Amino acid sequence: MAELEQRGDRAPVPSKWEYESAPESREIVTLEERYGLFVGGEFVEPRSGEYYKTIDPSSEELLAEIPQAGAEDVAFAVGTARAAFEDGWSAAAPAERAKYLYRIARILQERSREFAVLESLNGGKPIRESRDVDLPLAAAHFFYYAGWADKLEYAFPHRRPKPLGVAGQIIPWNFPLLMLAWKIAPALAAGNTVVLKPAETTPLSALLFCDVLRQAELPPGVVNIVTGDGATGAALVKSDVDKIAFTGSTEVGKAIQRELAGTGKKLTLELGGKAANIIFDDCALDQAVEGIVNGIYFNQGHVCCAGSRLLVQESIYEPLIEKLKRRLTTLRVGDPLDKNTDVGAINSRQQLEKIEELVAAGKEEGAEIYQPPCRLPEKGYWFAPTVFTNVAQSYRIAQEEIFGPVLSVLTFRTPDEALEKANNTPYGLSAGVWTEKGSRILWMAQRLEAGVIWANTYNRFDPASPFGGYKESGFGREGGRHGLEPYLDFDGAEAFGG
Amino acid sequence: MAQAPALPTGFELPLEPRLPRIGSVDQVAVEARATDLSRRSIKREAKLFALDLAVRMMDLTTLEGADTAGKVAALASKAVRPDPSDASIPSVAAVCVYPNLVQTARERVGDSGVKVASVATAFPSGQSPTDLKVAEARRVVELGADEVDMVIDRGAFLAGRYAKVYDEIVQVKEAIGETHLKVILEVGELGTYDNVRRASLLAIAAGADFIKTSTGKLSSSATLPVTLVMLEAIRDVFEETGRRVGMKPAGGIRNAKQAVQTLVVVHETLGLDWLTPDLFRFGASSLLNDVLMQIRKQKTGRYQSPDYFTID
Numbered sequence: 001m002a003e004l005e006q007r008g009d010r011a012p013v014p015s016k017w018e019y020e021s022a023p024e025s026r027e028i029v030t031l032e033e034r035y036g037l038f039v040g041g042e043f044v045e046p047r048s049g050e051y052y053k054t055i056d057p058s059s060e061e062l063l064a065e066i067p068q069a070g071a072e073d074v075a076f077a078v079g080t081a082r083a084a085f086e087d088g089w090s091a092a093a094p095a096e097r098a099k100y101l102y103r104i105a106r107i108l109q110e111r112s113r114e115f116a117v118l119e120s121l122n123g124g125k126p127i128r129e130s131r132d133v134d135l136p137l138a139a140a141h142f143f144y145y146a147g148w149a150d151k152l153e154y155a156f157p158h159r160r161p162k163p164l165g166v167a168g169q170i171i172p173w174n175f176p177l178l179m180l181a182w183k184i185a186p187a188l189a190a191g192n193t194v195v196l197k198p199a200e201t202t203p204l205s206a207l208l209f210c211d212v213l214r215q216a217e218l219p220p221g222v223v224n225i226v227t228g229d230g231a232t233g234a235a236l237v238k239s240d241v242d243k244i245a246f247t248g249s250t251e252v253g254k255a256i257q258r259e260l261a262g263t264g265k266k267l268t269l270e271l272g273g274k275a276a277n278i279i280f281d282d283c284a285l286d287q288a289v290e291g292i293v294n295g296i297y298f299n300q301g302h303v304c305c306a307g308s309r310l311l312v313q314e315s316i317y318e319p320l321i322e323k324l325k326r327r328l329t330t331l332r333v334g335d336p337l338d339k340n341t342d343v344g345a346i347n348s349r350q351q352l353e354k355i356e357e358l359v360a361a362g363k364e365e366g367a368e369i370y371q372p373p374c375r376l377p378e379k380g381y382w383f384a385p386t387v388f389t390n391v392a393q394s395y396r397i398a399q400e401e402i403f404g405p406v407l408s409v410l411t412f413r414t415p416d417e418a419l420e421k422a423n424n425t426p427y428g429l430s431a432g433v434w435t436e437k438g439s440r441i442l443w444m445a446q447r448l449e450a451g452v453i454w455a456n457t458y459n460r461f462d463p464a465s466p467f468g469g470y471k472e473s474g475f476g477r478e479g480g481r482h483g484l485e486p487y488l489d490f491d492g493a494e495a496f497g498g
Numbered sequence: 499m500a501q502a503p504a505l506p507t508g509f510e511l512p513l514e515p516r517l518p519r520i521g522s523v524d525q526v527a528v529e530a531r532a533t534d535l536s537r538r539s540i541k542r543e544a545k546l547f548a549l550d551l552a553v554r555m556m557d558l559t560t561l562e563g564a565d566t567a568g569k570v571a572a573l574a575s576k577a578v579r580p581d582p583s584d585a586s587i588p589s590v591a592a593v594c595v596y597p598n599l600v601q602t603a604r605e606r607v608g609d610s611g612v613k614v615a616s617v618a619t620a621f622p623s624g625q626s627p628t629d630l631k632v633a634e635a636r637r638v639v640e641l642g643a644d645e646v647d648m649v650i651d652r653g654a655f656l657a658g659r660y661a662k663v664y665d666e667i668v669q670v671k672e673a674i675g676e677t678h679l680k681v682i683l684e685v686g687e688l689g690t691y692d693n694v695r696r697a698s699l700l701a702i703a704a705g706a707d708f709i710k711t712s713t714g715k716l717s718s719s720a721t722l723p724v725t726l727v728m729l730e731a732i733r734d735v736f737e738e739t740g741r742r743v744g745m746k747p748a749g750g751i752r753n754a755k756q757a758v759q760t761l762v763v764v765h766e767t768l769g770l771d772w773l774t775p776d777l778f779r780f781g782a783s784s785l786l787n788d789v790l791m792q793i794r795k796q797k798t799g800r801y802q803s804p805d806y807f808t809i810d
Contacts, residue, residue: 012774013770013771013773013774014547014551014770014773014774015770016770017544017547017548017765017770017773018544019538019539019540019541019544020540020541020542020543020544022539022540022541128537132537282522283522283524284521284522284523284524284527284528285519285521286521286523286528286730287523287524287527287528287531288524290527290530290531291527316519319519319737322737330766339537339538339539340538340539436522456524456526456527457526457527
């Protein structure tokens, strides 16, 4: 029990109150030593014969060996998906497709604890987030698109929607299962078959998802999972697919777009971001602080729409920064499986090095750094929540996507200036506006060049709400009715004059 | 030379670097934050610490028309020694009663260190002339109360007559002198978190030592988000002025789990300094037995029948 400290004539106050560790049990997850590629409803050994190791980034502990799929493996998976498309899936009654999607959604809900633990184990994110955000949202996406599967004619009246064929999907490591749901649910609802490549560092939840597909009795070959690094992704892009959906870095997105130019394959890209989170002086200050924290420290800042550029009106700069710093001292950094952890581990050594490099650049350029006192574990990849103040628009930390728990703070004086600074970036994925004035929210939202704009909140997602970027943050939308469109052809368009 | 027009009294600008901010509260966000904090997992020693603290912070309360000397005497005995079978259980902070029962409570708690708090100012409605309210507050102090729990005039507040609310608190404070003043906002009647924040700042500005959520007479009372909003107002005052104001959620906190969640909110909003009965209290009647039961569970590893805990 904590000691009491006597302070003058006041009643004694405790010198500390440490919450005891409250780890979620790992028992629920059963790991294989070595996994296969999931093709045609079976786990198969890779023809490449190659494997790589996947680890727990919070401890660097080896979790399993994962196949490194080569071009031949990818071609096999795509061929299997093609066959499944032609042998029935494309002709199946839409209500049948809905049935499978509903089943998958329900099984995800039933097995959510298992998935949440695995997601935190392999990705480093706090269990609080995988449990309360990733899993409920992933299931919600399947439920949502299950509802559309037999209503496509109503989603696009007079346009006679038809599936494309085989969709190749490449997803990132920041929300492994959720991004899988964003990709697979609309593709299947629209009647396509799928070859999906999970991120190199976080393949385990996608491989466990294969078990869900079997449990749901989804016809073999409708969903195929190939694992591997960037080379596997490149092979998938070059393969005989009808569409590529990619979520990841702008650099890779550009390469994919160059590769696909002139091939007739459809493409959607959801790329990087450097979102402005704009704080006006009339906002609810304490709640804005929560929004800032959620905007940049959620998932260790490994969020493409993270509110990484904080624009603060100068008249409240000081009290806001004081509040923010104080709040950072209450963030609990540590074991991702501890239910009280707010900020978990950085996903990989490579990402940690990138963050460290940019933070060093920020210091060198003259920004002022603040990090709350916190003890980081010795093993694994960790980075303390960081705030940079005195940041100029020209600094690298204000321009480049850091993809880590690092916030750059800039100031503005008027709404026009806020808008100008917010839009002064090659990216345009998301933005946040904090003000009590409704008319100002609308004024800003009409002018901000960003695909998603949050007002008085941040990082809220819903399957019914389309998500996607402007400018170098990509094109195409995921979620909502809009999210179906990239997975459909519309041959009726001509008949009705476009 | 043209002269700048004089500002009306009360509207002079302060000489501080910034204009004072009343600020506002975003309902969705504050409720989300409270929900997040309520999910902290507090186990074993950390929980035992919180439960022990909850006992020491408790204002054991009975505020019924049917209260008698017998009832209050029993309550006061319980306050001094909450669990006769376990000497390590501390006394609670105070007993809280109606003015007529202050003397009984006073005699019973004796020199145990347990304080006697009395409600006053036409509790619970506050719908009486100001002079009667002030007289009542003065009288309960004469009767032996260490602490006065007054209600604000919600009628005046909701009609926008903030000055009346403010003046009444100032007058009561003046009338009771050094006696500890808790100001009850009755949040269930204020309607919005913005109003809760405004009323909190108003009461603090008028001299409240504590701000308190509720009378306990309404079903809607000391919810976690309301407590958070009031703690944030207290934090803003502390950061601007260095003055420490206390907080008392009352009504609706019936079990140990809620009490621990509330302490987590205090801890993560105001820090360790507020984890003392000097600055934080629970107003409750049925909470104590659940806390005692949980303490014994933590110590022995087993739940015991409610029959082992006295009903007072």
